[in-house]
Amino acid sequence: MSRTPVIFGNWKMNMLQKDAEAFLQEVDPYLTGSENAVFGICAPYTDLGVCVQHARHLQIGAENCSQYDHGAYTAEISIPMLTEIGVKYCIIGHSERRTYYSETSAACAEKAKALFAAGIVPILCVGETEAQYDAGQTQTVLKQELQESLQGLTAEQVAQMIIAYEPIWAIGTGKSADPGIAQSCCQLVRQTVQELFTPAAAEAVRIQYGGSVKPANIKEYMACADIDGALIGGASLKADSFKAIIDAVR
Numbered sequence: 001m002s003r004t005p006v007i008f009g010n011w012k013m014n015m016l017q018k019d020a021e022a023f024l025q026e027v028d029p030y031l032t033g034s035e036n037a038v039f040g041i042c043a044p045y046t047d048l049g050v051c052v053q054h055a056r057h058l059q060i061g062a063e064n065c066s067q068y069d070h071g072a073y074t075a076e077i078s079i080p081m082l083t084e085i086g087v088k089y090c091i092i093g094h095s096e097r098r099t100y101y102s103e104t105s106a107a108c109a110e111k112a113k114a115l116f117a118a119g120i121v122p123i124l125c126v127g128e129t130e131a132q133y134d135a136g137q138t139q140t141v142l143k144q145e146l147q148e149s150l151q152g153l154t155a156e157q158v159a160q161m162i163i164a165y166e167p168i169w170a171i172g173t174g175k176s177a178d179p180g181i182a183q184s185c186c187q188l189v190r191q192t193v194q195e196l197f198t199p200a201a202a203e204a205v206r207i208q209y210g211g212s213v214k215p216a217n218i219k220e221y222m223a224c225a226d227i228d229g230a231l232i233g234g235a236s237l238k239a240d241s242f243k244a245i246i247d248a249v250r
């Protein structure tokens with residue numbers, strides 16, 4: 001079974017609306033005829049309207065959401081609010097959310113269920129810290145994050161989602177993971193999905209590598225059997241580098 005490659009930029013807390021608009025105007029038309037892969041951008045909430053408005057080919061996602069539908073949750077953004085704008089994907093459990101904002105795997109599971117109910121595809125991030133990597137705990141950390149974050153989902157739902165393996169020591173550091181390490185961790189993610197759900201879900205789920213991916217190294221990751229795409233921070237901020245990534249993948 002062949003899985004469609006899926007590449008997403010993650011702008012994090014960068015890009016004003018005018019930057020988002022300029023990026024979309026340059027990158028979106030560039031994707032004409034790139035139907036063999038899915039390319040998208042996860043943008044700050046305030047950019048989402050502009051992004052959806054200018055996107056014909058790019059898929060647009062949010063970087064987070066609330067697990068609650070509505071109510072007294074000051075400053076949170078609900079899934080119905082994202083649906084109203086036309087958002088189709090949403091990152092959950094990014095390590096920056098887990099580290100700085102105490103986002104738990106249990107909350108990720110709630111968010112994933114609510115996103116599926118609204119027809120939005122979750123991009124679930126998992127990954128170990130440098131200390132955990134050095135201590136040989138990568139397998140244990142990944143299995144636990146997956147077990148807790150996918151809790152309550154059906155095999156059919158997991159088959160449709162995206163899981164991003166992002167070693168925390170490789171994010172924003174320029175220290176990208178060796179493709180061999182990235183492959184073995186993505187393989188472990190797939191194997192864990194098989195153990196928790198079904199072989200069919202494991203076969204279908206798309207797994208991204210994330211952590212200092214750039215035009216110069218994306219091909220090495222895409223050549224790995226269990227890597228179906230990438231989640232890209234820094235190199236997604238400039239139209240030129242994102243276009244170079246598109247060229248490398250399509």
Ligand code: PGA
Nearest residue numbers: 171172211212232233234
């Ligand atoms: P990076 O970020 O590409 O800048 O390392 C990746 C991410 O955090 O998703």
